Amino acid sequence: MSDKMISGISHITFVVKDLDRTDKIFRDVLGAEEVYDSGEQHYSLYREKFYVAGGQWIAVMETEEIVKRTYHHVAFRVEGSSLAAYRNRIKQAGLEIRPSRSRIGGEGESIYFYDYDNNLFELHTGTLQERLEAYKKG
Structure with a gap:
């Protein structure tokens, strides 16, 4: 493997x-575990x-520089059996559910x-392989 390959x-x-x-x-919707809180000690651009x-490692940074909504996600x-429970968690958190695409x-x-x-x-039940097979069938 070349050192120029992305590994993940x-x-x-x-x-x-x-x-x-x-x-x-x-924590409450996605069930993530917090592993670091910068508090007032900022090693990066903002509190995080x-x-x-x-x-998966997820970083969340705090700033006033927020952009408009896009489909970037x-x-x-x-x-699939957990979708209803996630929908309930999202609603309990008072978050807006966006209509799904066709x-x-x-x-x-x-x-x-x-x-x-x-x-x-997005909380998704499929895999890349399943999507490719579905698209191939049309």
Whole structure:
């Protein structure tokens, strides 16, 4: 393997206005574990917290520089049997669920929701292979 090959995703970063408020989404909705809180000691650009969800490192940074909503998002893989429970957690957190895009059979199901700062999250039941097979069948 060449040293120029990407070996995976290092981390995902979200930028939010209120880190403490967003903490509830990562803990209560996504079930993430907080592993770091910078507090007042800033080693990066802003105050930040690190979480681990599904083995993935997620950084959340606090600033006033928030952008408008887009379709840019991160999708976390979940089991289909857990979608209803996630939908309830999202609603209990007072978050906005975005209507799903149109889908063809076999590509999995999704719940899309915005956090308080216009970051879009997707909880998805499918895999890349399942989606490629569904698209091939049309």
